[in-house]
Amino acid sequence: MSLQNTEKQNIKVMLRTTIDNGSETDTFELTAFGTKFSKGNALYLQYTEESENGKTQTTIKYKESETLLMRSGAVKMRQVFSLAEITNGHYESMYGTMAMQTRTKLVSHIWNVEKREGKFLFDYDLFMQGDLLGQYEMVIAYKEEA
Numbered sequence: 001m002s003l004q005n006t007e008k009q010n011i012k013v014m015l016r017t018t019i020d021n022g023s024e025t026d027t028f029e030l031t032a033f034g035t036k037f038s039k040g041n042a043l044y045l046q047y048t049e050e051s052e053n054g055k056t057q058t059t060i061k062y063k064e065s066e067t068l069l070m071r072s073g074a075v076k077m078r079q080v081f082s083l084a085e086i087t088n089g090h091y092e093s094m095y096g097t098m099a100m101q102t103r104t105k106l107v108s109h110i111w112n113v114e115k116r117e118g119k120f121l122f123d124y125d126l127f128m129q130g131d132l133l134g135q136y137e138m139v140i141a142y143k144e145e146a
Contacts (some may be wrong), residue, residue: 008035010145013047021134036142045142067107080139081107101127117143
């Protein structure tokens, strides 16, 4: 019998994405609030991102073998991270749906029990419609709220 902890814990999320496309590097940061919970052998983070285009609900499903990033709302996206593999996904916007491929170089999750905080690290190449958009480094740090 497997133990499941489906109790949701409120979290504060700090997201930083750095994109290097060869000629320039851009960094985007945001802070959001959401929840963390476990279900089966997967860890879930859910939070809402707000931008000028509206709200986007983001869900991260982390398992040892692969991580799934799903967004719905103003942005609709499905992206799979599996170490040393190229995985398929999609990105939907008001302009239509585009095929996405992710070549994952690093997926890591660190949890600090004493501080009740964790961090996801992703390093990957992103292709859209077959063209390389750049090398992405994404850090999602989160801390349980009291």
